[in-house]
């Protein structure tokens with residue numbers, strides 16, 4: 001459509017040769033007064049006078065652009081062949097850059113290397129497998145191994161997170177998502193589970209848990225306890241410590257004393 005109907009690219013418009021044109025893209029503006037359809041004559045003198053009076057810097061009189069005639073067979077042929085050639089050339093260049101260039105030297109050197117594809121048979125090792133187990137003691141990035149075995153040993157762990165607003169919010173979110181179904185939204189062991197669960201979730205705001213050090217609560221989250229599964233996979237290290245903070249918040253809130261009430265209640 002652009003080539004055949006609009007005859008683009010069209011570089012022959014007389015306006016483009018006007019001396020004022022460079023300024024139009026820079027620091028001036030132009031006003032074009034066009035003659036109407038073929039045969040209409042403009043009163044050039046009156047228009048010039050009016051423009052000058054209005055403060056025009058330059059006034060140019062340009063030819064009317066040649067009217068576009070009907071499409072000639074030659075133009076049609078030339079345009080079609082041109083489009084065809086452009087398609088073929090860009091098509092081949094695309095093919096070359098995607099399929100052929102990557103396998104020419106030196107690009108090919110990266111492909112051509114003695115390597116072992118996963119899941120492949122490989123007779124170099126005794127068991128004929130290409131895949132190897134990681135070296136004993138290998139630690140995956142971002143996964144600190146947790147080696148503590150008992151709640152007592154965990155008691156020495158200190159909560160590394162400060163009690164900031166965002167940490168406490170994170171803790172509440174983690175607790176609500178992963179713990180509240182069993183321990184209740186207030187942590188008091190009043191759960192939404194039916195008796196079919198078969199175990200009694202602990203009351204986390206009771207005196208015995210209030211006396212647990214942080215590390216011990218953390219340990220239960222990581223390792224689980226009897227009927228309680230581990231939540232290590234669901235919560236990152238930081239999220240677990242944030243949940244521990246939230247357990248403390250619940251313990252404080254559920255065991256509020258008279259002295260927790262401010263003497264002067266702000267109005």
Ligand code: HEC
Pocket residue numbers: 175178179180181182183199200201202203204208209216217220221225226227228229231243247
């Ligand atoms: C599927 C239900 C369930 C979920 C979810 C659950 N717990 Fe438990 N939790 C239990 C049960 C049941 C016990 C009691 C285990 C026992 O002592 O036999 C328990 C025990 C505990 C204890 C030890 C209490 C004590 O007296 O020693 C702590 C601390 C604890 N849960 C914290 C959490 C936290 C924090 C979460 C969320 C990350 C959580 N639990 C999620 C069921 C659950």
